[in-house]
Amino acid sequence: MVELGGYAGRYLRVDLSAGKIWVRETPKELIRNYLGGLGFAVKILWDEVDEHTDPLGPDNRLVISTGPLTGTMFPAAGRYQVNAKSPLTGIWGHANAGGFFGPELKFAGYDFIVIQGRAERPIYLVIDDDLVELRDASHLWGEERNGRFYGGKTTFETIQMIREELGDETFKVAAIGPAGENTVRFASIINDLGNAAGRTGMGAVMGSKRLKAIAVRGSRGVRVAKPELFMEVVDDAYRKLLVDWGDALKETLTKYGTPNLVEAINAMGRMPVKNHWTGYWEKAHLIGGERIREEFRVKQASCFGCLVQCKYLVRSRKEPYAGIYKGPEYEALVSFGSSLLVEDVEAVFYANHLADLYGMDSISLGMTIAWAMESWEHGLLTKEDTGGLDLSWGNAEAMVELVKKTAFREGFGNVIAEGSKRASEIVGRGTERFAMHVKGNEISAQDGRAHQSSGLTHATAARGADHLTSLSCLEERGYEQVAAERYGADKVKDLVDPQSTRYKGWLVWDLEMLYALGNSLIICWYEVGWPPVFYYPDMARAVAAATGIAEFGDPNEVKRIAKRIAILRRMFNVREGLRRKDDTLPERFLKEPMPTGPAKGHVCRLDEMLDDYYEAAGIDKETGVPKDETLRELGLGELAGRWR
């Protein structure tokens, strides 16, 4: 076996039905063509899952992957990817989480894990360097009696109990809570007490396989191919972050974390309020970064090897919410706060904490509750439906109650647990028009009416309405210099104008490839997306020094790999039957002008950007299927002509 830097060189395959575990060599072709992380998963899921696979059946694959930079000293390379066909959307699904689990998996000597089958009874997987085994998890798993679900340890309890059982606090554990066991369709996986692989229901896939947790401890470390060169690259990266972008970071992410966005995004009229009804809230300061920092923040925290350090802890002293919690991110502040008109930020802390404890995606959960509250406002839901809960806007108590009920699929929580698309279909009565989703995934905290390209991002992202796939912060934060350097000075005016649709199709496609690369290496979005520090040349240089694979040093080559990953991911959805018509937004964004705030009067002019996006990506404009020539150019010629 040729020694490559960056990679561990082997992976695990676990068949839960058979109770078997294999250690295998990471295929060289997979490395060369798909790089790592997201790329690995796209190829594996393309090969091993198809349109007939039930996301919650034993045939679905759960791929947990790291990239060649994971666990190295490159800043913010502490993340891992969880990938599977999504039970929320029925199409491509993945989530990505920080903390310390990803690096530990690499330190134990594995690039990724493929999990298939379904265990007969609840189990958890232990990886201790070369010792890999399945252990009984019956004592951590809940049980159903008389149609009601009992017990089921929370994610935090599970992590601590497994550490106690294994006799070492330093085991890194990724676990599901009751929501994952109950296959709540947006159940998350939580690692290291509060880092969430949140979106598209990866926790439900784990639950369907009766896999409660994965515990890992590794002593091998990570070797890089060219240590001296790699450290030079790392030093340069540090300089970029701490010197070039130092002042910007110190005053934003490092100081406040992502809550810093609340005030800034509200000021541009793009912060979802009342189930995406509008984009501006006069009470935004109540859930904003300033207030949280002054009144509640008790400590800064960090993921593995990060210089940005956007994580933080808060303390609430108010009953019944009192406690010390992981501070919510911008997305959670919106989905439990402004989206529901909940003004009590301490209730938001608590709801977010419960979402972590029970293991649910705070975005989908909050936005599905928002659907219910808007349906309630219009009299389409009543106390008979909700089991007595008053779902008036801003009712924090009802929100907290519904979060609990959803995890256990109790009463009306059983409807919320299906996500807004299915929930609205179950209830009917016209509530469908209040389900703010694309492809079944709840829309994250942006609004295409105030920031045109974010609408295109929501409409085209492979895992459904999502920001991390391709969101542009050039116009969001006005990065003129970056825009000029990357795309040319002549385009700057349009690129940084949130209301301009010109060049945005090209921009979004470029960022989709860039973030696909980031998620394959894997490095954090908060140095690639916002602020836009690292671009293709930086990543190429880092991955070449880490792996020793010379071809990776060519920015055009890594971009080609990124394109292959993004296109094959799209083909996954094409195979599921998705076409151009599915790349759209709820009518609210396309037809209802923004009612209030700085973006008042605007709609999202999606059609003006879509054609450009398809053209930039080499996708057929009529069908939304990648063109044959695009597939051939990427070495995917065998897929050409099979889907129209």
Add this chain to the structure above:
Amino acid sequence: MAQMMLLITPELCTGCRLCEGACSFHHYRVIQPSRSRITVVKFEDRGLDVPVTCLQCDDAPCVAACPTSALWKDEESGLVVYEAERCIGCKSCITACPFGGVGWDAETNSILKCDWCGGDPQCARICPTGAIKWVRADQADDTKRRMVALRMQEVAQNLMAPKRAGV
């Protein structure tokens, strides 16, 4: 030359573990926290992170415990020096250390103990928050006082700032 020390301020530590990576990379050219001579002990449920390493004691229990004088105190620099050639691997030093500052490296069958990287400790160099600082031992209290005073100044400023309406 004045003696130096690693000044560790746990309340500034965010638990990123860059120090562990830098330490192992400096000594072994591998990013391998299991062989780092500094370890961040994490209490995740309370959000506490404490970097732990050898404190280079003056009257060092490890030196007293070592039967082969593989560990000895260099009076001039203040460093507790480890000579691997003399070490018989009895691990008495690990037992004797009251801080958990000495570890065992299974790959080389020798102990893991901070050597200040020969005078430029990489952990302090990389630490992004100032939780680990390389300072003159006789000025460590000044450094600490200044850090505390800066924080108090921030509090004082906040108290003086006009409160926003409604908050």
